[in-house]
Amino acid sequence: MIRNTTTKKYQIAVSACLCGHKVRYDAKLLPILEQCLISEQLGIDFKQVEFVPFCPEVGIGLGVPRAKIQLVRNKNKQICVLGVEDHTWDLTERLKSYANDFLQLYPDINYYVVKSKSPSCGYQSTPLFERSGQKVVQIAVSSGIFVKTILEYKPQLMIVDETC
Numbered sequence: 001m002i003r004n005t006t007t008k009k010y011q012i013a014v015s016a017c018l019c020g021h022k023v024r025y026d027a028k029l030l031p032i033l034e035q036c037l038i039s040e041q042l043g044i045d046f047k048q049v050e051f052v053p054f055c056p057e058v059g060i061g062l063g064v065p066r067a068k069i070q071l072v073r074n075k076n077k078q079i080c081v082l083g084v085e086d087h088t089w090d091l092t093e094r095l096k097s098y099a100n101d102f103l104q105l106y107p108d109i110n111y112y113v114v115k116s117k118s119p120s121c122g123y124q125s126t127p128l129f130e131r132s133g134q135k136v137v138q139i140a141v142s143s144g145i146f147v148k149t150i151l152e153y154k155p156q157l158m159i160v161d162e163t164c
């Protein structure tokens with residue numbers, strides 16, 4: 001269960017693996033994060049910022065390390081998050097539900113800094129696959145399911161990729 005205990009003026013949600021949280025096999029603190037936060041894109045005084053780490057995958061109960069997942073467009077043209085080795089392992093609804101819960105808990109957060117290329121957190125950078133016969137091929141680049149879901153509800157959110 002997530003608790004909102006923040007008191008600073010601005011809250012910025014950050015993919016937890018960019019904050020050094022051990023939620024991903026290669027989690028590390030990226031200097032680019034600080035640069036992003038004080039950049040003109042966000043225009044926020046760094047001292048007034050409270051970081052709110054989030055990890056959708058750990059949030060829905062996955063372990064660290066965990067089996068690989070990927071963004072897949074199914075035959076009904078819906079975008080899902082499925083296991084790479086096992087396409088019957090479908091995490092889509094659980095990740096969407098986590099995103100909804102997060103939005104309800106933090107309704108005033110307007111800024112997100114996200115991990116690039118992740119099937120959960122990526123912003124316009126995540127490989128999107130489709131099954132073609134026995135193969136799975138990349139057909140486009142899209143956003144992870146957490147980011148897609150929060151943008152459906154709040155299209156005005158400002159999302160910054162770690163590679164900005």
Ligand code: SF4
Nearest residue numbers: 016017024055115121
């Ligand atoms: S789900 Fe997001 S926050 Fe969690 S490890 Fe993956 S990219 Fe990082």
